[in-house]
Amino acid sequence: MSKQWADSKDGAFKRQVSAFKEIISPEHPVYKPAAGRYWLYVSLACPWAHRTLITRVLKGLTSVIGVSVVHWHLDEKGWRLAPAAEAAASIDKKEFYTPSGGITTSSNDASGPVGNISNDSSRLNIDSTFDPINGFNRLSELYYKSEPNYNARFTVPVLWDTETNTIVNNESASIIRTFDSGVFDEFIPTAERDQILKLVPKSLEAEIDEFNAWVYDNVNNGVYKAGFAENPSVYEKEVTNVFAHLDKIEKILKDKYEDLTEEFSGDTEKILSHFFTIGDQLTEADVRLYTTIIRFDPVYVQHFKCNFTTIRDGYPKIHLWLRNLYWNYPAFRETTNFEHIKLHYTRSHTRINPLSITPLGPKPDIRPL
Ligand SMILES: N[C@@H](CCC(=O)N[C@@H](CS)C(=O)NCC(=O)O)C(=O)O
Incomplete structure (x- = not known):
């Protein structure tokens, strides 16, 4: 398996190539467009996953594709989600169909103290949501269910097909092109459909x-x-x-x-x-x-x-x-979560930041317009 860190020989970091690259379309033998069929697994911290969340909102697909948000802390087993059995009872399904997948922390400024938030913090809908589709606690389980011999890193984003129980695509660049392709337009209410921008005209x-x-x-x-x-x-x-x-x-x-x-x-x-x-x-x-x-x-x-x-x-x-x-643009603001962003990098990359102390600044995280 490739490492998250730099290759030790020349000290340079090389990002792995994504393994799943199917494109949803009416012509695809398996992955046909449908509302409610596909599910997106993201981290709010990850810039690649963040692209898919923004595009999903800009393309009017929040009601078409649901989202699960992993915990900001990436540990040695990869990304994790809240235990589904406990969480299911307390969550309204509608929350998975919001811009941030139900994470409720206010995100405009997280430059306050976070030292008391432990890596094991398990505040549902604040640190993570859960997986209502498979009930998995680990992102890795999606990869193994889809490909039992998978032996690379378990990365977000993952676009999952709830019909065949397989990963459709785990490459953000490709996922956002699919969202922009228009294959889901028929599931968007007509009044909204006319307002939607083509992101790659x-x-x-x-x-x-x-x-x-x-x-x-x-x-x-x-x-x-x-x-x-x-x-x-x-x-x-x-x-x-x-x-x-x-x-x-x-x-x-x-x-x-x-x-x-x-x-x-x-x-x-x-x-x-x-x-x-x-x-x-735009x-x-x-x-x-x-x-x-x-x-x-x-x-x-x-x-x-x-x-x-x-x-x-x-x-x-x-x-x-x-x-x-x-x-x-609410699609950008509502999908940006500074708490997940700051906590993820500073607590997960212990080789860069061994004491895992999260810097308080800059204040504020983003200035007013
Ligand atoms: N090619 C991928 C890259 C995704 C990626 O590198 N995701 C990182 C988070 S920023 C990840 O999930 N890393 C988990 C790991 O390496 O264990 C894409 O753009 O979709």
Whole structure:
């Protein structure tokens, strides 16, 4: 099994390739679109899983696909869920069909004390939810039920088929494309259906793909390559690379902001409603970049040592873009949980943070718009 940490030979971190990659569609022999058939298992801490949660909300699929949220603490056996038998009695099924899968902690600012929250904390609907489909306590059980000889890491997100009891897909990039493909549109009430945005419109697809490719390698995964590096020269190379690419994104957004300012004669509301990375509408590129940038100041600056500067102090246009998404788009805000994010990284990566003390700052986790 590949390690969560860097490969010991060259000290560089290599992310494993996902094993399940089926696409739900009317043409697929097994995985046909249906409401209530598929279930999503996520961590609110994980940036890859977070993409799927945001997209599920943006695409109007909260009532079509239910969600279970794993505990923020990742232990040696992987991700876990609350014991189903005890939890089932006290939970309203509707909670699985909310943006955050029923987790109720307020998430706008978790920069208060968390030292008294133990890794074993088992507050239902705060630390985790449970699995009403299989009654499993471990994410690994999904992998073994689907593939008895599975021998890689048990990662979130997992998109599960309740009919065949198999994993459809465990690759976030592919899951969000399926959500955006329109195969579930028929299950969305007609009035809502007309409002739903195409996150990868044909006219922007090539540009989105090109942007995603370098952002993935240098920013989304770049922070992990810096943080999980096991020798100083690998770390120094990777952290420098992360900031070179944040500079590049800042420049893209700065140019965009100037164009929009001219186009809308400085009308801030109009500018912000077009202020996105690609084109002048919200796209998948924004979703994929957001999940890294929202974690940057609270976690990556200190925990992954990505500390040349912070987003709030060093990148005014990225900071504005981030706060616009967070404060003006409920799909982003309602799926962002700073408590899960901070506790997960600082308590689970004991090789990076052996004493598991969670830094209190930055205060606040995100600034007002
Ligand atoms: N390729 C996957 C990567 C997912 C991934 O790396 N998830 C991490 C959490 S951020 C995980 O579940 N790790 C568990 C482990 O390594 O034990 C995707 O994008 O869906």
